[in-house]
Amino acid sequence: MDWLKLLAIGDTGWGDELLHGLGITLALALTTFPIAILLSFAIHWAKVSKYRVIRVVAHTHTTVFKTLPEILTLLILYYQSQALVNWITGWIVPGSNLSVSPFLAGLIALSLVISAYGSEVVRAALNAIGRGQTEAAKSLGLSPFITFRKVILPQLWRHAIPGFGNLWVILLKDTSLVSIIALSDLLHVATLAINTTREPFFFYLVIGAFYVALVILSTRLQKTLEHRASKGITRMEARDA
Amino acid sequence: MLDLWLNYRDLWLDGVITTASLTVLAIFFGFFLAIPIGVARAKSSGVLGWLALGYVNLFRGMPLLVQLFLVYYGLGQFNSELRAVGLWWIFRDAWYCGLLALVLNTAAYQAEIIRGSLQTIPASVHETNAALNLTRWTAFRRVLLPIAFAKALPAIGNEFILLLKATSLVAIITVFDLMGQARFIFSETLDLRVY
Numbered sequence A: 001m002d003w004l005k006l007l008a009i010g011d012t013g014w015g016d017e018l019l020h021g022l023g024i025t026l027a028l029a030l031t032t033f034p035i036a037i038l039l040s041f042a043i044h045w046a047k048v049s050k051y052r053v054i055r056v057v058a059h060t061h062t063t064v065f066k067t068l069p070e071i072l073t074l075l076i077l078y079y080q081s082q083a084l085v086n087w088i089t090g091w092i093v094p095g096s097n098l099s100v101s102p103f104l105a106g107l108i109a110l111s112l113v114i115s116a117y118g119s120e121v122v123r124a125a126l127n128a129i130g131r132g133q134t135e136a137a138k139s140l141g142l143s144p145f146i147t148f149r150k151v152i153l154p155q156l157w158r159h160a161i162p163g164f165g166n167l168w169v170i171l172l173k174d175t176s177l178v179s180i181i182a183l184s185d186l187l188h189v190a191t192l193a194i195n196t197t198r199e200p201f202f203f204y205l206v207i208g209a210f211y212v213a214l215v216i217l218s219t220r221l222q223k224t225l226e227h228r229a230s231k232g233i234t235r236m237e238a239r240d241a
Numbered sequence B: 001m002l003d004l005w006l007n008y009r010d011l012w013l014d015g016v017i018t019t020a021s022l023t024v025l026a027i028f029f030g031f032f033l034a035i036p037i038g039v040a041r042a043k044s045s046g047v048l049g050w051l052a053l054g055y056v057n058l059f060r061g062m063p064l065l066v067q068l069f070l071v072y073y074g075l076g077q078f079n080s081e082l083r084a085v086g087l088w089w090i091f092r093d094a095w096y097c098g099l100l101a102l103v104l105n106t107a108a109y110q111a112e113i114i115r116g117s118l119q120t121i122p123a124s125v126h127e128t129n130a131a132l133n134l135t136r137w138t139a140f141r142r143v144l145l146p147i148a149f150a151k152a153l154p155a156i157g158n159e160f161i162l163l164l165k166a167t168s169l170v171a172i173i174t175v176f177d178l179m180g181q182a183r184f185i186f187s188e189t190l191d192l193r194v195y
Helices: A002-006 A015-047 A052-067 A070-092 A102-129 A132-139 A144-181 A186-197 A200-229 A235-240 B002-007 B009-043 B047-061 B064-076 B079-085 B088-092 B094-119 B123-131 B136-173 B178-189
Strands: none
Touching: A015 A052, A015 A102, A015 A144, A015 A186, A015 A200, A052 A102, A070 A102, A070 A144, A070 B136, A102 A144, A132 A144, A144 A186, A144 A200, A144 B064, A186 A200, A186 B064, A200 B047, A200 B064, B009 B047, B009 B094, B009 B136, B009 B178, B047 B094, B064 B088, B064 B094, B064 B136, B079 B088, B088 B094, B094 B136, B123 B136, B136 B178
């Protein structure tokens, strides 16, 4: 069939370009996710801080990035970060004209949005563990940092997997928005292919299948991680913890 | 900044009306589409169950932008076939295409919500229905659906908010909702404060 020829790898077909776009999509998602997780912990830590200013900043961050549509956040950040970077470097080297790559703008925007939801995941996971563990660690004389690293974090992991797994799927789908700012991710490559071959239904269906496959793989991986993290935890313990 | 509001007052109002109407209509039609799919997911283990599972996975797995493009550009490719069937009036207009894509998308999410609320109805309710000798259709219509709807209402409220944000994407296929008006005014004034 004619259509399989369109997907050929090499010069005659679009297969290799689509795979390249898939690579960019995965690269963006895989670099954004760890940053978003770190930011989630930071935002949650700020929300329970004893200084009111820090609390207000964290709550504002969450409210703003949960209410704005992701595409609006992305567009504002892309255009404004360019202006901001030029303004800052204008103090150091007047007349400089740096540009912010779409990849970086997408990275910043998506990590800010995902961390807004991620801070809630961290809060729920910490609530599920309870204060007893921190109190016990403090009575043993462990420093706060060691407590977090060796006592809280291993237990938090099990409760956080469903929430963060969900956010990973949301992140995968939101990376398609960066095609609007001309980063050649999967959707953008498909649009280019369509502009030359005039077969929109076929190509959009193909990348739709790519995305669905990615999501199915991710949910499988999430279930495996949940299963492994719950090893040795009986149902009675799971109900209490 | 106020001049950006006042000069383009009519356009902003148009945008708000478009966004609001798209959201309300999409939630409404999506709910009625989601009920059979949710029931099929909750109860059927045969072909219907698999079809419903495929539909939900397809429309929750694809980004909304891809679904919008698929309906607008993809189905627009078949304009001669659609004209012959007489359905071209839907796919010619970007507003209808956006509405169709939003309805299909939100129906998938609402079907999962309805499935969850149907499956958490306690067994005692089912036993009571059997003891009262209600037919399956009456039991569903009079007992199960109201209980499930009450349970699902908070989650559907959440979905309403998410849908409101998602309608901003239809600006990409040239529907002039709030986001679309912002892009249009930006193209005229080149003033970033519009966003």
